Amino acid sequence: xxxxxxxxxxxxxxxxxxxxxxxxxxxxxxxxxxxxxxxxxxxxxxxxxxxxxxxxxxxxxxxxxxxxxxxxxxxxxxxxxxxxxxxxxxxxxxxxxxxxxxxxxxxxxxxxxxxxxxxxxxxxxxxxxxxxxxxxxxxxxxxxxxxxxxxxxxxxxxxxxxxxxxxxxxxxxxxxxxxxxxx
Numbered sequence: 001x002x003x004x005x006x007x008x009x010x011x012x013x014x015x016x017x018x019x020x021x022x023x024x025x026x027x028x029x030x031x032x033x034x035x036x037x038x039x040x041x042x043x044x045x046x047x048x049x050x051x052x053x054x055x056x057x058x059x060x061x062x063x064x065x066x067x068x069x070x071x072x073x074x075x076x077x078x079x080x081x082x083x084x085x086x087x088x089x090x091x092x093x094x095x096x097x098x099x100x101x102x103x104x105x106x107x108x109x110x111x112x113x114x115x116x117x118x119x120x121x122x123x124x125x126x127x128x129x130x131x132x133x134x135x136x137x138x139x140x141x142x143x144x145x146x147x148x149x150x151x152x153x154x155x156x157x158x159x160x161x162x163x164x165x166x167x168x169x170x171x172x173x174x175x176x177x178x179x180x181x182x183x
Contacts, residue, residue: 101134
């Protein structure tokens with residue numbers, strides 16, 4: 001298993017079997033085409049995004065909060081997977097895992113303004129603004145060439161589901177660990 005030292009950036013790191021047991025430094029996405037590799041990400045409101053290309057037997061695992069989405073972590077991961085593994089993103093199968101829902105993700109205008117280009121992702125209510133991270137990720141995946149029909153989004157809200165870790169709800173250092181492998 002290989003993890004990542006998540007830094008709210010947009011660095012994508014390729015992983016090999018020789019990296020087993022390591023925490024890859026300063027990255028927010030891991031990719032691999034080694035069937036003996038399991039990737040892992042830790043989340044507590046951010047999006048865990050799994051990318052699988054069965055044809056090439058390659059995978060990617062992305063940690064995406066608003067900062068990573070703003071820094072194009074999704075398009076960068078897709079672009080690097082296409083280059084490294086000679087794949088076509090129209091064959092990707094993507095799962096966006098449990099994350100904080102828009103109803104509970106209030107942000108200030110300085111954050112919401114970064115996402116106004118993505119329709120339907122910012123909700124204004126009673127002088128407050130709420131961001132839909134899942135919708136932004138879906139739209140960015142589509143813009144990167146992944147067909148909408150190949151994207152599945154788990155609508156479970158980490159804030160509402162008390163069995164899941166939520167930083168916004170509990171100010172906790174606890175995290176869920178999401179893993180991805182080809183086997």
